[in-house]
Amino acid sequence: MVFNMLGSEDHHDSSIHFQDETEPLLNGHANGHSKKTETNQDEPQKNDNKPFLTRRQLLTLLSLGITSTLQNASFAILTPFFPVEASKKGTKQWQIGLIFGIYSLISFVISPLCGKILPRVGGKFMFLSGLWISAGCNMLFGALDRLQSGPQFIYFCFLLRCVGAVGSAACGTASFALITNCFPNNIAQMLAWMETFSGLGVMIGPFIGGVFYQIGGYQLPFLVLGGACMVCVPINIFLLPSQRDVSSEMGSMRQLFTIPTVWPICVAIMMVPAGLGFFDATIALHAKQFDVTPVTIGLMFLLTGGIYACLSPLWGYLADKKKYTRLMIEIGFIFIATSYLFIGPSPLLKMKSSLTNIWIGLVILGVGLGSGLVPTFQDVMMSARKYGMPDTMATHSVTSGLFNSMFALGSFIGPTFGSLMVQQIGFEWSVTVFALAAIIVTILVLVMDLCEKNCGRSGKSSKVIFSIVEDDRESFLPASAGIQDKPDQA
Secondary structure, eight states: OOOOSSOOSOOOOOOOOBOGGGOOOOTTOGGGOOHHHHHOTHHHHHHTTOOOOOHHHHHHHHHHHHHHHHHHHHHHTTTTTHHHHHHHTTOOHHHHHHHHHHHHHHHHHHHHHHHHHHHHHOHHHHHHHHHHHHHHHHHHHTTGGGSOTTHHHHHHHHHHHHHHHHHHHHHHHHHHHHHHHHOTTSHHHHHHHHHHHHHHHHHHHHHHHHHHHHHHOSHHHHHHHHHHHHHHHHHHHHHSOOBSOOOSOOOOHHHHHTSTTHHHHHHHHHHHHHHHHHHHHHHHHHGGGGTOOHHHHHHHHHHHHHHHHHHHHHHHHHHHHHOOHHHHHHHHHHHHHHHHHHHTTOGGGTOOOOHHHHHHHHHHHHHHHHHHHHHHHHHHHHHHHHTTOOSSHHHHHHHHHHHHHHHHHHHHHHHHHHHHHHHHHOHHHHHHHHHHHHHHHHHHHHHHHHHHHHTTOOGGGHHHHHHHTGGGHHHHSOTTTOOOOOOOOO
């Protein structure tokens, strides 16, 4: 299996292969053809512009996607009722916020470690074990209302959220690595579909949580969604492809971070969930001045998430086919900054606060989120390959861990520091700060892109990186790649 993401002439046939049914037959790439195809020269010509999925690939995508939907819905079901229930147990407001935020903080710490060890334990095993842990913790969370009020309730909330976050980090990191290896020629497009499934879960989670809470009280939402995730474990045992072998090679996170183009993209990944988390914690209180109902607040999130989920496949397709990942990120963050200014509205615009401004801003935000986030993973993968990292499960794993870690960090920073900022300077100036941060991200990505092009960075510059991390050379070079220092060729 050969990866052709950058069209580079330096290929390394060292990828971790999946079972024969998962071999990608996308876009008619010559390197992925079977012997039967090689004997019939007319066949690839007919299918050059007709990308398609094998039956196994389709089942893999659906299996991972449905699981992602249920997991994200399980994460979001707490929003409508848990703060009220926790306050009845004597939990303070800042403790409730920390119970929400600790989940993302643990994911930030654990995701890189999961990406590091994934090649040794295997993507399928890590995915299934992480899913089992997170589903079990979610079901146990439904029994916390039986605990005594005070420290006992609070301690077990933190314990289950922390352990559940470990499982979620393992599951999320493994799913990205599995997608990358199953669909090497359509990475961004397939990850965009995964983002669609994730967005769907985030959208329906609060609604499902509220409905089941009204029907059966505190326990029912956790038992239903946690149980659904648990059922997915045996199903995925049969549906997910198995690796032919598990490599002892582990990717180098240090090597990835020595690539200068990765840093601005990490900031971009972090800023998207930071903004969303900020609105999760504050927009309901801001909209109170317009006497809106909880249903209307739910529709606001549904609108933004719906637009994001619907447009994500389009952004993924463009990232895969056109490779204009950084331009898409820049355009996306311009839209995001504009949406923040409208939602406030920012005092800089000198507009009167109104519900119409909020709706307009949320529509713009939904458009910008997909363009700003979906191409980031593809861009990091392209940079890693361009700077000499091999196309192996080890590289894909550390990249997945990096993406999930930065996303989790943003999910923690947004609601935590955003809420503090609202208390100090108000909602309108807080969204102005977030808009300024989005503009800074746009400038960083643009400057980085221009510098790379003007400095002539290419695959040949990987020697610079090798010299920086000479001590780690053996940790990321596959034994079969046969990479040796060669004189530069024109």
